[in-house]
Amino acid sequence: xxxxxxxxxxxxxxxxxxxxxxxxxxxxxxxxxxxxxxxxxxxxxxxxxxxxxxxxxxxxxxxxxxxxxxxxxxxxxxxxxxxxxxxxxxxxxxxxxxxxxxxxxxxxxxxxxxxxxxxxxxxxxxxxxxxxxxxxxxxxxxxxxxxxxxxxxxxxxxxxxxxxxxxxxxxxxxxxxxxxxxxxxxxxxxxxxxxxxxxxxxxxxxxxxxxxxxxxxxxxxxxxxxxxxx
Numbered sequence: 001x002x003x004x005x006x007x008x009x010x011x012x013x014x015x016x017x018x019x020x021x022x023x024x025x026x027x028x029x030x031x032x033x034x035x036x037x038x039x040x041x042x043x044x045x046x047x048x049x050x051x052x053x054x055x056x057x058x059x060x061x062x063x064x065x066x067x068x069x070x071x072x073x074x075x076x077x078x079x080x081x082x083x084x085x086x087x088x089x090x091x092x093x094x095x096x097x098x099x100x101x102x103x104x105x106x107x108x109x110x111x112x113x114x115x116x117x118x119x120x121x122x123x124x125x126x127x128x129x130x131x132x133x134x135x136x137x138x139x140x141x142x143x144x145x146x147x148x149x150x151x152x153x154x155x156x157x158x159x160x161x162x163x164x165x166x167x168x169x170x171x172x173x174x175x176x177x178x179x180x181x182x183x184x185x186x187x188x189x190x191x192x193x194x195x196x197x198x199x200x201x202x203x204x205x206x207x208x209x210x211x212x213x214x215x216x217x218x219x220x221x222x223x224x225x226x227x228x229x230x
Contacts, residue, residue: 001177002107004033009105010073011096011135013086013127015044015064016193020205021168022109023071023186024179025222030072031182034107037075038068039099041092041131046083048195057083059195067192071185075103086126088133094149096138101157108165110135112225116170123170132167139165139229162229169212169223179209179220 002008008029010018018026018038030036044060061078068076079095086092100108113132115124142148144161153159166175179186183206190201206220213221 001029001032002034006034006107007103007105008034008036008107008109009039009100009103010036011039011041011099011108011110011131013041013111013125013131014047014083015040015060015078016047016067016190016196017111017128018064018073018109019067019071019186019189019193021111022222023189024182024209024220025109025166025177026073027071027182027185027189028177028179035075036071036073037077037103037105038064038073039077039079039096040064041079041081041095042083042086042127043078043080044083056195060193063193063195067189070189070192084127086130086134088130088137092130092134093138093142094152096135097142097149098152098157100138100143100162101152101160104160106163108135108139108162110165110167112167112170119170123168136165164226164228166224166226169225171225173212173215173223173225175224175226176212176216176218177222177224178216178218179213179222180218183209183220 012018043057045057111128111132113136144159146159187201209220212223
């Protein structure tokens with residue numbers, strides 16, 4: 001899908017979002033030679049029960065590292081912000097802009113930036129919406145504008161132009177990734193999120209991927225709204 005060596009940044013709200021939303025795509029990109037990296041914004045402490053909020057946050061970070069490794073991703077940054085409290089603030093935009101300037105990706109994958117009411121409500125988790133909106137704002141205008149967060153440039157993080165962003169194809173998708181060859185990798189990665197999945201990916205993941213594959217004629221797909229940034 002991309003030239004070997006192309007950098008990709010996946011920006012998510014929670015540990016496990018990358019695998020649930022984009023797992024097969026990430027595996028395909030890595031297998032094609034892309035350099036894929038993660039930025040995870042929250043600590044995941046409102047996830048399934050653990051040994052208190054700090055305990056589950058630690059567990060979920062470890063699970064995220066293990067799941068990412070299954071897909072061939074080893075560069076992960078955790079912002080550690082409080083789970084359930086994310087908002088598209090200037091502070092979050094600055095953090096995302098800084099990471100975009102550090103990693104200098106050509107492609108970004110992130111959450112859909114608003115609620116969608118004709119699909120299950122879980123897809124529109126407020127943290128997802130917040131991270132999607134903050135990331136799109138960081139992509140335009142912040143990351144390429146030297147006047148946005150000028151202290152970043154003073155710290156050596158020069159402006160950068162990202163080529164495109166993909167968000168989940170909840171409405172009018174225009175880009176489909178044939179996920180069929182990478183279903184096993186996605187499944188194996190999701191199994192690493194044991195605190196959230198019980199060790200087995202939920203059936204709805206594959207139902208959603210089958211449905212996404214109907215339009216292009218794939219057995220399984222992950223679909224996107226692809227936005228070119230010029």
